[in-house]
Amino acid sequence: MSASEVRRRVAAGVPSGWGHEVHPVLQAIYAARGVLTPAQADHRLACLLTPTMLGGMERAVELLMKAVAEDWSILVAGDYDCDGATGTAVAVRGLRLLGARHVNYAVPNRFLHGYGLSPALVESLEPKPRLIITVDNGVASIAGVACAQALGIKVIVTDHHLPGEQLPAADAMVNPNLTDDTFPSKALAGVGVVFYLLLSLRAALRERQAYADGPEPDLSSLLDLVALGTVADLVPLDYNNRVLVEGGLKRIRSGRACAGIRALIETGKRSVSTLCASDMAFSVGPRLNAAGRLEDMRLGVECLLTDEPAMARRYAEQLSAINQERRDLQASMVAEAEVMVGVATSSDAVGVALYEPTWHAGVVGLVASKLKERLHRPIFAFAPASEDNVDELRGSGRSIAGFHIRDALAAIDAREPGLIERFGGHAMAAGLSLKAVDFPRFAAAFDAIARQWLSEEQLQAALYTDGELPMGSATLDLARQIRFGGPWGQAFPEPLFDNEFECVSWRVMGETHLRFDLRDPRDGSRLEAVMFNAYKGTPPPARMRAVFELGINDWQGRESVRLLLRQIEAV
Structure with a gap:
């Protein structure tokens, strides 16, 4: 139907x-x-895809079984974003639950080690472990894996990024996006892949009767971390990912989240009992991400690993302070970028590439995201790799529907060998490195391929809604059902409606936000509404068509319906 x-x-x-x-x-x-059907909205954990369906699992589990049985030292090599941090915490916590006694972790500093399991990161490890497990990286770490193996270290790669033409010669590799992998869900985040590895390891230990004398470890205790990393990484929330995220949200709402996630929720002034995926995306995730963008993601991982509430609170407050610094820096960089696209020839480009020598490499992805929303064009923003290395640039890109930005980089690399030094990513986000002198060449090549691949129709921004909210439907019951009806997110969007309203009154909140008293002309009912960052010095129209979310205002324990306006236009 x-x-x-x-x-x-x-x-x-x-x-x-x-x-x-x-x-x-x-x-x-x-x-x-x-x-x-109701079955397609059933998000019970029993509905998860079977872990053994994921390719490479047998060899990875075999190696992990040996490592646990022989008491090897294991190092989890993570990544410096939220997916990498949560995946690192899942791996460390999960391996310890499953009997590994010597588990440590390392997260590369983007300014010292570069991305992923690099030779620089491997050489910095002291003491050297017997086994490295990568999380949310590794599929492109050809040199890093080779460096580790030359030192006698076994390597298991767990990743979800798209592979290049050559794969590292790892001892085992688990990645649903390998070309020969038949796992039905290609949308697993890095944290999801390593969680699946732990599920498979537990099943193998169960077959060998490792838990004959007692209960087996409860890996569902890790689902709060899995949910956060999955939502924050903006992977599509297909059915399997929705099961994972819903399992984590239920755990959090029931008060069983780890101390670090609870502290991050509280410092972000969100409610544990009503937390939803959008809170993770816009409040919890950015606080964790900020450490990897501006400082060292070890702070974020430690926040997720501690079981002491007071310590978790201190970590969360530090992360919130770093996040505020990130927001201030981002605002400044976005303002500069908006000036650049307003006055430079790049404003006419289809694929836009921007570079400013004073920008921070940890924030360029956020600049690209903001500019993509404004221009509805695929965007790359670049900054020097570090203060000491201004000859190399790090770029981060964001894309629009219909333009696979990682594949675009692969096409550019094929057309102009040597232009791009390293690249990787997904359909909607990607990163790369190149020499500063080559930036003009890259900008021209990126624009050329965007012009070739994108049609005029695809370059027209469109806001899709669920149509008009029927008269009399703006109720607390429906608002609650929508809040908990997801989880909503990438590829499973939060419901939006568009209706006509009469503006009875309005006022400014703070300096840029608006509060409205609206009337539905169909039945005269009145509705409270807010719109953030919308006031530009002119009054809103007296009669408007508004795109909105049906939300809930929870003020001093009392709930009421409140519309969150996303876009308005006069009618």
Whole structure:
């Protein structure tokens, strides 16, 4: 049954298999996202894809079994973003739960070691471990894996990034995006891949009756970390990822999150009991990411590993302070970038590349993201690799629907060998390194391939909604069902509606936010609404069409419906 047919049946009151407890509007929202039956909205952990379906698992588990049995020293080599930090914490906690006694971790400093398992990171390890497990990196670490193996270190790569033409000669590799892997969900984040490895290891230990004398370790205790990393990395929330995220959210809401996540939620002034995926994306995740962008992600990992609430709170407060510094720096860089695209020829480019010598390499990805939203163009932003290395640039890119930005880099690399020194990423985000003198060549090549691959229609920004919210449907019951009806996120978007309203009154909150008293002209009902960063010095229209989320205002323990406006236009 098509989504439009489900919408028609819902509107007509024809049963569609959902119980009466599921609001008809939510049924239509689900249908528009391909969820046509209650079973497709069942996010029980029993519905997860089987770990043994993931390629490379048998060899990786065999090596881990040997490492645990022989008491090897194991080092988890993570990444300096939220996915990498949560994945590192999952690996360390999980391996210890499963019997490994000598587990440590290392996270590269982006300014000292570069990305991933680099030779510089391997050579810095003291003492040298017997086994390295990469998390959220490694598929491109050809030199780093070779360096480790030359030192007698075994390497298991767990990653989710797209592979290049050559793979590292690791002792085992688990990655759903390898070309010969048949795992049904290609959308696992790095933290999801290593969680699956732990599930497989536990199953193998169970077969060998490792838990005959007692209960087996509860790996669901790691789901809060899995959920955070999955949401923060902006991977598509396909069914399997929604099961993982929902499992983590339920754990958090029930008060069973690890001390670090609880502290990050509280410092972000979010509610543990009502936390949703958007809170992770816009409050918790950025605080953790800030450490890797400006300083050392070890601070973030330590926050996730400590079981002491007071210590976790101190770490979280430090991360919040770094995040505020990141926000200030980002605002300055975005303002400079907006001037650049407003006055330079790059404003006419289809694929836009920007470079400023004073920019910070840890924040260029956020600049690219903001400019992508404004211009609706694929964007790369560049900065010097470090203060001591201004001859090399680090670039971070963000893309739009229909333009696979990592594949674009691969095409440029094939057309102009040697231009790009290193690259990697996904469909919507990618990174690369190149020489500063080669930036003009890259900018021209990126624009050329964007012009070739993108049509005029794809360059027109479109905001998709779930249509008009039916009259009388702006209720707390529906708002609650939507809040907990997800998890919403990448490729499973938060519901948006568009309706016409009369503006009864409005006022400015702070300096840039707006609060509205709106009237629905269909029945005269009144609704409270807010719109953030919307005031530009002119009053809003008296009658408007607004795109909005149906939200909840929780003030002093009392809940009320509040619309969160995303876009308005006069009618």
